[in-house]
């Protein structure tokens with residue numbers, strides 16, 4: 001997989017010089033993530049019936065089962081990411097943080113990401129004077145390979161087709177983008193935290209569930225038929241979309257996110273916010 005990703009990045013950099021730096025940073029990150037990707041043995045087994053009951057109530061699968069998640073790989077990856085070049089100016093502060101923090105504290109920090117416990121997360125940014133967005137990103141990326149493995153196991157042979165929510169049925173996160181697949185007949189939302197993919201109405205806003213096509217639109221760049229941005233005029237949110245033959249693995253999704261930064265800028269210039 002890494003060779004494919006490297007080739008994609010190489011091509012991307014030759015086509016779009018302006019994102020060269022970002023693409024390199026993302027590639028570095030992916031290499032570190034692939035080093036700390038657990039196999040299926042860490043995934044807790046859960047009965048199909050329990051999963052189905054949960055989804056039927058509108059609850060995502062991991063909700064209430066967070067204590068079953070093995071954090072050992074995420075912890076190692078977190079330490080690794082503290083060395084990551086992409087943190088820019090925050091590098092020195094994070095290095096220092098890595099030297100002072102104990103394993104139990106890293107686990108508590110990861111737990112705050114897993115359970116969306118904002119006060120617990122804020123206690124770390126205050127105590128160690130860390131930039132919240134940067135720390136949230138490191139936590140999200142540290143958990144990604146673990147949650148991705150859980151997603152793969154929990155959705156293998158288990159249908160999530162009836163899940164009609166705009167957030168991930170496995171971990172509850174918002175989509176990083178959408179993939180138009182099967183000759184653009186279906187729109188699949190892709191989770192940026194576990195890489196789950198779930199089908200969502202082509203005409204519909206994942207944030208406010210607006211289904212009125214008069215107030216749903218899309219933006220695109222001239223000559224770029226592969227990409228589009230679906231926008232909602234009711235809640236002013238957007239989701240990027242890409243034509244894809246099949247579900248992309250998470251390293252490719254992360255590269256796709258960088259490759260479509262111009263679409264984020266275009267949507268934001270038009271007054272829309274990323275859902």
Ligand SMILES: [Zn+2]
Pocket residue numbers: 168169170171172173191192193194195196
């Ligand atoms: Zn997810």
Ligand SMILES: [Zn+2]
Pocket residue numbers: 205206207208209210232233234235236237
């Ligand atoms: Zn909306």
